[in-house]
Amino acid sequence: xxxxxxxxxxxxxxxxxxxxxxxxxxxxxxxxxxxxxxxxxxxxxxxxxxxxxxxxxxxxxxxxxxxxxxxxxxxxxxxxxxxxxxxxxxxxxxxxxxxxxxxxxxxxxxxxxxxxxxxxxxxxxxxxxxxxxxxxxxxxxxxxxxxxxxxxxxxxxxxxxxxxxxxxxxxxxxxxxxxxxxxxxxxxxxxxxxxxxxxxxxxxxxxxxxxxxxxxxxxxxxxxxxxxxxxxxxxxxxxxxxxxxxxxxxxxxxxxxxxxxxxxxxxxxxxxxxxxxxxxxxxx
Numbered sequence: 001x002x003x004x005x006x007x008x009x010x011x012x013x014x015x016x017x018x019x020x021x022x023x024x025x026x027x028x029x030x031x032x033x034x035x036x037x038x039x040x041x042x043x044x045x046x047x048x049x050x051x052x053x054x055x056x057x058x059x060x061x062x063x064x065x066x067x068x069x070x071x072x073x074x075x076x077x078x079x080x081x082x083x084x085x086x087x088x089x090x091x092x093x094x095x096x097x098x099x100x101x102x103x104x105x106x107x108x109x110x111x112x113x114x115x116x117x118x119x120x121x122x123x124x125x126x127x128x129x130x131x132x133x134x135x136x137x138x139x140x141x142x143x144x145x146x147x148x149x150x151x152x153x154x155x156x157x158x159x160x161x162x163x164x165x166x167x168x169x170x171x172x173x174x175x176x177x178x179x180x181x182x183x184x185x186x187x188x189x190x191x192x193x194x195x196x197x198x199x200x201x202x203x204x205x206x207x208x209x210x211x212x213x214x215x216x217x218x219x220x221x222x223x224x225x226x227x228x229x230x231x232x233x234x235x236x237x238x239x240x241x242x243x244x245x246x247x248x249x250x251x252x253x254x255x256x257x258x259x260x261x262x263x264x265x266x267x268x269x270x271x272x273x274x275x276x277x278x279x280x281x282x283x284x
Contacts, residue, residue, distance in 0.1 A: 005171035009162060010124075012178055013149060014086030017121050018063060020188035021084065025064055028203065032210055034079065035070030038063065043072045052078070054106035062103070066210070068114075077282075079210055080117040081107055087124045088146070088162070096122075097130040101137060108138075113279070115264045117209035119202065123149065142202040144195050152191045156183060212262040217280070220255040256280065 022038065029036035037050050045051070050062045063084050070076025081104050087093050104118050120134060123144040134141055153160035158177055162170070181187075192199045229235040254276045258266040270276040 005168055005175065006162065006166065009171055009174055010086060010088055012175070013123070013160065014084070016184075016188050016191065017084040017086065017123055017144075019184060020192050021064070021082075021121055023189075024192075024203065025066070025082070028206065029066055032207075034210070035067045035076055037065045037067060037070065044075055052081075052107050053110075055110045056106070058106065060103040060107060066117075077114050078107070078111050078116050079114055080119065080206060082117075082119045082121070084121045085123070087122075087126060090125045090127045090130075093124075093126040093130040094133075097126070097133050100139075101134065104139070105137065113266055113268060113282075115209075115260070115266050117206055119206065121202070140202055140205045142195070142198050144191065144198070148191065148194050152187060152194050155190065156181070156187050158187075208262055209264075212260040212264060214258060215261045216259045218257040218259070219276075220257075222252045222255060224249040224252055 018038075025036050028034075039048050039050055041048060050065055051059050052062060052065065053059055062081055064080075064082040065078055066080035066082075067076030068079050083100050083104065085096050085100060087096050100120055104120075108116060108118055117140065118138060119140040119142070121142045121144070122131070124146045126143060131141055131143060149160050158181070159174065162174070178184075227238055229238065254270045254273065256266075256268045256270070256276055256279065258268075268276075268279055270279065
């Protein structure tokens with residue numbers, strides 16, 4: 001029972017992240033002509049969950065997705081995947097980081113032509129190793145420490161602290177106090193103000209990703225016959241004796257590389273001209 005109440009109190013603190021983040025993401029979406037999808041009803045999908053499928057048809061439920069050309073009636077192109085997560089103890093943080101990685105990276109791979117922003121808002125106790133792991137994979141991380149929750153809640157007369165020794169009665173008191181609390185939105189926004197620098201950096205990177213501009217487009221029309229070898233030595237010999245001159249070999253593929261002023265790069269390969277043109281037309 002105590003474990004159940006511990007989970008419920010942790011869920012309350014975790015849900016506060018979404019309450020805090022939503023109005024800012026909603027404003028950002030309106031300012032940039034994007035659609036913000038979050039949990040709830042939407043005409044073009046079943047159920048209330050924000051579910052997206054990877055290349056292997058695995059379903060991933062997310063907290064927020066920003067879409068270009070999206071609406072209540074139509075699913076748009078994803079330009080940002082954003083997750084939130086709360087963990088009270090560092091012993092669980094690495095697993096949560098891997099869980100987020102497992103949900104977002106396959107979606108990033110599927111929609112890499114849009115080079116979507118991938119962000120995560122973490123709160124509670126996360127090890128530096130877990131945070132570094134996510135950042136190394138390209139995640140933008142907004143981290144709100146456990147002590148920030150304690151500090152902010154105390155301003156509103158609530159003791160949010162707990163550990164493995166907290167009693168059932170204490171959890172019940174905290175939960176009852178929260179359920180009758182009238183200023184949930186205020187405490188959520190105060191939590192972001194307490195971490196203003198990190199919050200501003202997160203949204204700055206989001207804006208940079210959304211507003212990026214194309215710097216160059218490279219198109220390679222590749223002709224030739226592929227050569228395959230079972231050893232590195234044989235492959236090197238092939239290259240050493242290969243004559244670089246105009247080829248009369250048949251057409252193989254088009255390779256298109258789009259580079260942005262943010263350093264992002266989109267690399268796509270097409271077997272026919274029409275598909276390459278369709279692809280580029282999405283970036284007009």
